[in-house]
Amino acid sequence: MTETIHKGSVPSYGEPRLWRCLSFCRSRILTRVRLFCCLAGYVMAATAQAHEALPSPSATTLAHELAQRDSATATLQQHCATPITAHLLDRKAPATLQQDARLALNATPTEKLEIRHVQLLCGGEVWSEAWNLYLPDRLTSQARRTLANGHTPFGKAIGESNFSRQRLNSRFTDLPSGIMLENRAILRRRTDGRNFAYLIERYTDDALDIRAWRETSSDAVPHQEPASAP
Known part of the structure; x- marks a missing residue:
């Protein structure tokens, strides 16, 4: 029996293949976006930590x-x-x-x-x-x-x-x-x-x-609490 294809229609056998291709591409793109975000976050955290570690x-x-x-x-x-x-x-x-x-x-x-x-x-x-x-x-x-x-x-x-x-x-x-x-x-x-x-x-x-000379009284009470033991 001859299959009739109406003018302007797309054969049904091509749709699953197209959707699989689109899904695959979307998955790859999302994976790369997630990877980029993770790397960017890591770099930003490492940079912030490096700045914190540097003494003033x-x-x-x-x-x-x-x-x-x-x-x-x-x-x-x-x-x-x-x-x-x-x-x-x-x-x-x-x-x-x-x-x-x-x-x-x-x-x-x-x-x-x-x-x-x-x-x-x-x-x-x-x-x-x-x-x-x-x-x-x-x-x-x-x-x-x-x-x-x-x-x-x-x-x-x-x-x-x-x-x-x-x-x-x-x-x-x-x-x-x-x-x-x-x-x-x-x-x-x-x-x-x-x-x-x-x-x-x-x-x-x-x-x-300490660069600034101060005219202060040596009789003042210390205001800072002791630090923890070393």
Whole structure:
């Protein structure tokens, strides 16, 4: 029997093939669009993360300036119109930090390890927070007496000319809120090169503005809460 094809009509056997072709093309296009969106999202997230990981120019400038001297207190003092003072918070440190200090200082099991957790202030502003873990038997009697009162910064009590600093590392990220730089270091006696102190120094957002000299009172009460333990 002869199949009759009306004028202007499309044979039915061609429609499934056409729809399969269109569906295939649409699927490929959607797949590529999804892939493009995923890649674009990944690139944007990676770029944002990279920008967050970069320290601010002010933080790197402060880190560079601190690296030029053995005494961090002396560096800060150059930008404070009043004497830098120490505010004693406590004499505690995590057990792991004490172990790290003993190892770094080559301390014997019987040597006493003293701890000072302080804030350094320019007037009423907290510019840094520090853990000073040191071996008092390796200090002069005068330095031990000065450190006992808790109000004299560590570097000032020892005297910058009496020690050298070995910088261990600097950190700009993964720090407590309000802290933009952390330095770790070991101090050595200039006389014989013996290690005597292990330091962790954290610098606050206020320290970013150390270029501006301030006429403030050293009797002001510190307004910043201590950072979490290192």
